[in-house]
Amino acid sequence: TLITCSQETIVIGLAADSGCGKSTFMRRLTSVFGGAAKPPKGGNPDSNTLISDTTTVICLDDYHSLDRYGRKEQKVTALDPRANDFDLMYEQVKALKNGIAVEKPIYNHVTGLLDAPELIQPPKILVIEGLHPMFDERVRDLLDFSIYLDISNEVKFAWKIQRDMAERGHSLESIKASIEARKPDFDAFIDPQKQYADAVIEVLPTQLIPDDNEGKVLRVRLIMKEGVKYFSPVYLFDEGSTISWIPCGRKLTCSYPGIKFNYEPDSYFDHEVSVLEMDGQFDRLDELIYVESHLSNLSTKFYGEVTQQMLKHADFPGSNNGTGLFQTIVGLKIRDLYEQLIANKATARAEAAKA
Ligand code: ADP
Ligand code: G6P
DSSP: OOOOOOOOOEEEEEEOOTTSSHHHHHHHHHHHTTSOOBOOTTSOTTOOOEEOSSEEEEEGGGGBSSOHHHHHHHTOOTTSGGGBOHHHHHHHHHHHHTTOOEEEEEEOTTTSSEEEEEEEOOOSEEEEEESOTTTSHHHHTTOSEEEEEEEOHHHHHHHHIIIIIIITOOOHHHHHHHHHHHHHHIIIIIGGGGGGOSEEEEEEEOSSSTTOOSOOSEEEEEEEETTOTTOOOOEESSTTSOEEEOOOSSSOOOOTTOEEEEEEEEEETTEEEEEEEEEEBOSSHHHHHHHHTTEEOOOOSSTTHHHHHHHHTTTSTTTTBHHHHHHHHHHHHHHHHHHHHHHHHHHHHHHHHHO
């Protein structure tokens, strides 16, 4: 029998509010898969899509059914489901998953209008990132793995100030006002999606500095769902135990306020999870290799791969703390999931051919 190798597309969902580090995460993820993703060649320069050999990242803002003017007129925000076309999102993600190319609309972030669509070919790995990857049940069911970036209000505020005030010249008051204005819809439509995520990265202010309000030192929690096929959570020292670990001491010197890890089983919404937490930040990369050597189930292909990935992108935001570390780890877990899934399908096809 001749076995034809049909294209397999796995679909990953990444949800977060805007300005919460999705594009940084995507850069780390596509790097783990062996190549930076770039905008499509020769297309609309305002395309939101990123393509590498293996991975295509599409931004769900492209499924806005109301453009900036429509939203203003109807007094709905981009977070509101009424401003988004979930039927089209479902149809197109399903088609891509089944190996069929689609003509996807483009939401132009510069003009606020919908541009002419672009052709998207089915990739090996399709990432859908944006405000609502897990909102619609039909789309959610197409996801092989889902991630939610949960940035606490304090940290979101600190990041927004850094970007919008320092880089875009907005006032503190206007930043506060825009966060407040988004909050009701964020709470109603975006935040609830985290209950469906296979992995959640929670970013909180540090507990190592009393009354810290700078938002520079972070406490980051990686919440990993138990019982997800092809995904076995990372652990520290002993799987399923509760462990608190301060790596700084005789073998490792860290500067103030130090680094503290925590690992424990927990429950999140109605399911069992493992939680790995890192508070504080690295001064130097030898601190990271020391930490890496104490973590298990990382899905690395060689010793030190996490550290190598972090080193490679030392200039990305979050490279010295748990945000970069956990984003890198989730990237490795997704690579592992992808490889297992493909191997399994190949075995199934071989079995079917024999029968
Ligand atoms: P998104 O794609 O969700 O809009 P980005 O990845 O572009 O978010 O990040 C937006 C901004 O947030 C960055 O320019 C940076 O200022 C800040 N930021 C993102 N991730 C981190 C991080 N891990 N640590 C500190 N700041 C971050
Ligand atoms: C995109 C982003 C939203 C943002 C919106 C701007 O859709 O994902 O987070 O709010 O653009 O909307 P506006 O109505 O201000 O153009």
